[in-house]
Amino acid sequence: MSRIISTVLAAAFTFVGWASVAVAEGLPVNTTDQDQSVNAQEQEFLLEFMYPPGAEREAVYMTLDDLQNLPHAGFETTTIWTEGLQTFEGVWLKDLVRHLEVSEGTLELSALNEYLIEMNVEEIADSHALVAYMRNGKPMTAREKGPLWIVFPYDSDPKFQSETVYARSIWQLDRISLLQ
Incomplete structure (x- = not known):
């Protein structure tokens, strides 16, 4: 069970890290509509x-x-x-x-x-x-x-x-x- 939890946590941290890089690089990130509009405003x-x-x-x-x-x-x-x-x-x-x-x-x-x-x-x-x-x-x-x-x-x-x-x-x- 702890192996599954650590795998899920590792995947979550990997996604968060990738999403941060993607936003900084101007790449699309799969987020909610509200998050997308905020990101679009920030990137303008x-x-x-x-x-x-x-x-x-x-x-x-x-x-x-x-x-x-x-x-x-x-x-x-x-x-x-x-x-x-x-x-x-x-x-x-x-x-x-x-x-x-x-x-x-x-x-x-x-x-x-x-x-x-x-x-x-x-x-x-x-x-x-x-x-x-x-x-x-x-x-x-x-x-x-x-x-x-x-x-x-x-x-x-x-x-x-x-x-x-x-x-x-x-x-x-x-x-x-x-x-x-």
Whole structure:
């Protein structure tokens, strides 16, 4: 009897793990109608931008189309996390921040796994940080450090090969908050 229970539990955990990966990868998952509509709403946007409490501004939820409608940028570089030369396409972080009408303060950038970094808005203008949504001509999945990854032109200057820059190279970016 205990063997049957452990087999059932193992199967349940396998399904839950697969379903989590499937949702992160944008694959269909057999769930209830209510769960499907919630998942569809969650998958519509890639990036949430939060203003501080009392700012009298609503959160902004951006889709891939929203990001692609901003000025396009890109470069080729190697990274310490991938093999060979990579081509990244996206929007400069400074252009995204300007689009969101933020000119001062500190941003908290958060990943799907809750990894957090902070950047002062004033230093973003010279940071060469790219919010990449394409790598080597394809959208990135969560398994490929996407769907959004802050990358820098690491090969263009030794200043982009520092621990600070590597720590700011946040992948699976899903939320930016303006702190007070």
